[in-house]
Amino acid sequence: MTPPLYDLILFDLDGTLVETAPEIADAVNDALAHLGRSPVTQRQVDDWIGHGTRELLIQALAHTGQQPPDAVRHDPGFADAEAVFARCYEQRCGTRSRLYPRVRETLQALRAAGVRLAVVTNKEARYTRPVLAAHGLADSFDQVISGDTLPVKKPDPMAVDDCLRRFGVGRERTLFVGDSSIDVATARNAGVAVWALPYGYNMGQPIESCDPDRVIPDIAALLA
Ligand SMILES: O=C(O)COP(=O)(O)O
Ligand SMILES: [Mg+2]
Known part of the structure; x- marks a missing residue:
């Protein structure tokens, strides 16, 4: 060199x-399933990456709950959803x-x-x-x-x-x-x-x- x-x-x-992105999508969909929501696609997850994982989760919840992202961000239940997601992502880390x-x-x-x-x-x-x-x-x-x-x-x-x-x-x-x-x-x-x-x-x-x-x-x- x-x-x-x-x-x-x-x-x-x-x-x-x-x-x-593949394992982030797995983790997002694991968390959505726990929360009784329908899954999102790999393509959607790819396009939500960039602003941090917390923002990505907000986008996924906004999309599947048909709510504006700000409503999700300020929802008192968001902290629980974030904890569910954290457990899912920690399990998926390094798998895909x-x-x-x-x-x-x-x-x-x-x-x-x-x-x-x-x-x-x-x-x-x-x-x-x-x-x-x-x-x-x-x-x-x-x-x-x-x-x-x-x-x-x-x-x-x-x-x-x-x-x-x-x-x-x-x-x-x-x-x-x-x-x-x-x-x-x-x-x-x-x-x-x-x-x-x-x-x-x-x-x-x-x-x-x-x-x-x-x-x-x-x-x-x-x-x-
Ligand atoms: O976690 C993200 O959304 C983006 O992470 P990056 O800054 O390493 O691309
Ligand atoms: Mg990047």
Whole structure:
């Protein structure tokens, strides 16, 4: 590998490092069944990923209960539904997710070249840790920031700023790698470069329409 272009690379998780949608859909449908609701489709779940698992559950409940999302969010029964879902997701974690091609060896090579690596995901911490662990990535990152680690989540740049400060790296030496408009907006808000994968979850839109600095076919392009 030629000398790295970046000293710090921040990775999105769902749809960038790990294909998580199949088991998220299983967990959502397990929870809906417990709650006496009809199931949702894989395609719907794919399009609801991005704003964190809590928001995804709100969308699923709104859809199946024919209610506006805000009504679900403020329903006193929502906390119970969230607890049911948490149990379902914890059981499904690692059952039907998989690393995208060449993720493991690329992370290893970047680390060996001295690049600092972090995860910045909107997925809540209680699910982030098991997903990383299920794929042997628990110790692959210098920092992991989940959707509920800080008071705000992506596209707020706070998580990126936090990493820049922690590692003492400049914005021009930092790259964000993601799969969605939220990741592109996060990088733009933080003033760092952004490369995007075309295979993830971008709310049904092609990632090119979000105008990242580059679209790369897979993670191994970071080594080129
Ligand atoms: O959990 C989500 O909805 C999105 O997670 P991500 O930020 O890792 O894509
Ligand atoms: Mg993503």
